[in-house]
Amino acid sequence: MWANLPRILTLVVRGFVLTLAVLTAVVVIRTVTFPSYQTSPPECKTTDPDFIPADEERLARFTSAIQFQTVSYERGVGTPQELAKFVRFIQKSFPTVHSSPMVRRDVVGNYSLLYRVEGSDASLQPYMLASHLDVVPITEEANWEAPPFSGQLKDGYIYGRGTIDAKHSLMGSLEALEFLLSRRHQPKRTLYLAFGHDEETGGHFGAKVIGDVLTQRGEKIAFILDEGSPVGDGLAPGVSKLLALVSVAEKGFLQLRLEVNEEGGHASMPRSESAIGILSKAISKLEDNPHPNMFGTGPEARMMEYVATEMTLPYRILASNLWLFSPLVAWVYSRKPQTNAFARTTTALTRFNAGVKDNVISPEAVAVIDHRIHPMSSVEEVMEFDRKVINDPRVKLNVINNRPPSPTSPYGKDSPTYMMLQETIQQIYPDALVTPTFMVANTDTRHYLNLSSAIYRFNPYVMTPSDLPRFHGVNERISVQNYERVMNFYYHLIVNMDKPLELKRHGHEDEL
Numbered sequence: 116m117w118a119n120l121p122r123i124l125t126l127v128v129r130g131f132v133l134t135l136a137v138l139t140a141v142v143v144i145r146t147v148t149f150p151s152y153q154t155s156p157p158e159c160k161t162t163d164p165d166f167i168p169a170d171e172e173r174l175a176r177f178t179s180a181i182q183f184q185t186v187s188y189e190r191g192v193g194t195p196q197e198l199a200k201f202v203r204f205i206q207k208s209f210p211t212v213h214s215s216p217m218v219r220r221d222v223v224g225n226y227s228l229l230y231r232v233e234g235s236d237a238s239l240q241p242y243m244l245a246s247h248l249d250v251v252p253i254t255e256e257a258n259w260e261a262p263p264f265s266g267q268l269k270d271g272y273i274y275g276r277g278t279i280d281a282k283h284s285l286m287g288s289l290e291a292l293e294f295l296l297s298r299r300h301q302p303k304r305t306l307y308l309a310f311g312h313d314e315e316t317g318g319h320f321g322a323k324v325i326g327d328v329l330t331q332r333g334e335k336i337a338f339i340l341d342e343g344s345p346v347g348d349g350l351a352p353g354v355s356k357l358l359a360l361v362s363v364a365e366k367g368f369l370q371l372r373l374e375v376n377e378e379g380g381h382a383s384m385p386r387s388e389s390a391i392g393i394l395s396k397a398i399s400k401l402e403d404n405p406h407p408n409m410f411g412t413g414p415e416a417r418m419m420e421y422v423a424t425e426m427t428l429p430y431r432i433l434a435s436n437l438w439l440f441s442p443l444v445a446w447v448y449s450r451k452p453q454t455n456a457f458a459r460t461t462t463a464l465t466r467f468n469a470g471v472k473d474n475v476i477s478p479e480a481v482a483v484i485d486h487r488i489h490p491m492s493s494v495e496e497v498m499e500f501d502r503k504v505i506n507d508p509r510v511k512l513n514v515i516n517n518r519p520p521s522p523t524s525p526y527g528k529d530s531p532t533y534m535m536l537q538e539t540i541q542q543i544y545p546d547a548l549v550t551p552t553f554m555v556a557n558t559d560t561r562h563y564l565n566l567s568s569a570i571y572r573f574n575p576y577v578m579t580p581s582d583l584p585r586f587h588g589v590n591e592r593i594s595v596q597n598y599e600r601v602m603n604f605y606y607h608l609i610v611n612m613d614k615p616l617e618l619k620r621h622g623h624e625d626e627l
C-alpha cells in the first residue's frame with residue numbers, strides 16, 4: 116500500500132490537472148463563442164427633423180406639473196384637491212389631445228385618467244402606455260438643494276418630487292401625443308394612456324379601477340409599457356456601456372405585521388423578557404438570515420447572457436460560463452443593495468413601534484417587514500422561511516398585503532413587441548446595450564395582468580449609482596437632457612407602433 120502511494124498521488128494530481136485543463140478549455144471556448152444578443156441600432160436617430168426639443172415652453176409645463184403636491188400617504192389617504200387641480204392643469208396644457216375627435220378621455224375612480232386614441236386600423240390590437248399622477252411624501256426637506264415641489268431648474272437639472280417617479284413619463288407621453296396630433300398624425304393602432312392616481316399606495320383606487328374598466332370593455336392589449344428600470348450607467352458590474360434594462364417581469368411582495376403581546380407593567384419590576392425584546396430578537400434573526408441567494412435561476416440569468424459578450428474581461432468569462440461560475444456571480448451581486456435585489460427575496464424592516472412612556476413596560480410591540488419576492492420563489496415559501504428563522508410562537512405573523520411574482524413577458528427575437536421596444540430604445544440611445552431583466556420594486560402593472568401577456572417596465576432615462584437614492588429620497592431630479600430623451604422615446608414609440616409587428620415563426624408571419 117505505502118509502496119504504491121507515490122503512484123496514487125501522481126494519478127490524483129494528473130486527474131486534477133486534466134480536469135482543470137478540460138474545464139479551462141470549455142470556459143475559454145464558451146467565452147470566445149458565446150452568442151451576442153445585441154443588434155445594431157436602426158437607421159433613424161434622434162436627429163430626425165421631427166425631434167421634440169426640451170424648449171422653454173415644454174420645460175415650463177414640466178416644472179408646473181412638479182408643483183402640484185399630489186402626495187399619496189396611505190391606502191385611501193391622498194391629496195384629492197391637488198389631484199383635481201393637476202387633472203385640470205393637464206387638460207389645459209395639452210389642448211390638441213383634449214379637443215381631438217380621435218381622443219376619448221375618461222376620468223376613472225375620481226382622479227385617474229384613461230385616454231383612448233382611436234387608431235385608423237381597427238383590426239390591430241391596442242397598446243397602452245402607463246404612468247401615475249401621485250408622488251411619495253417628502254423626507255428631510257432641509258436637505259433638498261431646491262424646494263421639493265418647486266420644479267426648479269438648476270445646473271441643467273429639474274428638481275422636485277415626481278421628476279423621475281413618475282411625472283416625467285406622464286408629461287413626456289402627453290407631450291409626444293400632443294406633438295403628433297398637432298401634426299395631424301392619426302395612429303394606425305389604437306393607443307391607451309393610463310395614469311393611476313394612487314400607485315404609491317398600491318393602486319387600489321386608480322389602476323385597479325382602470326384595469327376593471329378595460330376588462331369590462333373586453334379589451335385585450337397588445338402590449339403595456341409602465342414605469343420601470345432605467346438605462347443604467349455604471350449600474351451593472353462589468354458593463355461599461357449604457358445598459359437599457361427592460362423589465363419583463365416583476366418581483367412579488369409580502370408585507371408582514373409582526374406582533375408580540377406580553378404582560379406589561381411597572382418598569383421597576385421587569386420580567387426577563389419583554390414584548391420589545393422578543394420582537395427585537397425576531398427582527399434581528401430575520402436580518403441575520405437573508406433569504407437564499409437565487410441568482411441564476413430566474414430572468415436575471417438572461418440579463419447576464421444578453422450582456423456577456425460586451426462585458427469587461429473577467430466578467431465576460433464569468434457571464435459566459437454561468438454553468439460554472441453562477442455561485443461566484445451570485446456572491447458578487449449580493450454585495451451591493453441594488454444588485455442584491457436581483458439575487459434574492461429581500462427583507463426590509465420598514466416600521467417598528469412599541470411603548471408609550473419611559474417607565475411603562477409596553478405590553479405590545481409591532482414591526483412591519485416588506486419582502487420583495489424573487490421571481491423563482493413564492494409568497495408561501497417566504498412565509499415558511501420567516502417562521503422557521505424566527506422560531507418563536509410568541510411572534511405572530513399577520514399578512515398585510517401580498518402578491519406573487521409576475522409572469523414573465525416574451526422577450527428576444529421571437530417577440531415582436533420586445534424587439535420594437537429595443538429598436539425604439541436604440542433610436543434614443545444608439546450605443547446602449549438592451550437587456551431583459553426584472554423589476555425589483557412593484558408597479559401598477561399588477562392590476563393589468565389579465566389585459567396583456569406582454570407587459571414591460573422601463574424608464575427611458577439614464578441613471579448612475581448615485582442617482583438611485585433619489586428614488587423616494589432627497590433631491591429627486593431629472594436632467595433636461597434626460598427629460599428630452601423621455602419625450603422623444605414616447606414619440607418614436609408611438610410612430611414605431613404604426614409599423615407592422617410581425618412574428619416570424621417557421622416561415623409564417625402573423626400580425627398581432
Ligand SMILES: CCCCCCCC/C=C\CCCCCCCC(=O)N[C@@H](Cc1c[nH]c2ccccc12)C(=O)O
Pocket residue numbers: 280314315316317342343344345347350351352368453454457516555556557558583586
Ligand atoms: C444589474 C443591474 C443593476 C441595476 C440596478 C438598479 C436598477 C433599479 C433601478 C431603479 C429602481 C427604481 C424603482 C422605481 C420604482 C417605482 C415604483 C414604486 O415606487 N413602486 C412602489 C409601489 C408600491 C406602493 N405601495 C406598495 C405596496 C406594496 C407593494 C408595492 C407598493 C414600490 O414598489 O414600493
Ligand SMILES: [Zn+2]
Pocket residue numbers: 247280281314342
Ligand atoms: Zn412610480
Ligand SMILES: [Zn+2]
Pocket residue numbers: 251280315587
Ligand atoms: Zn414610487
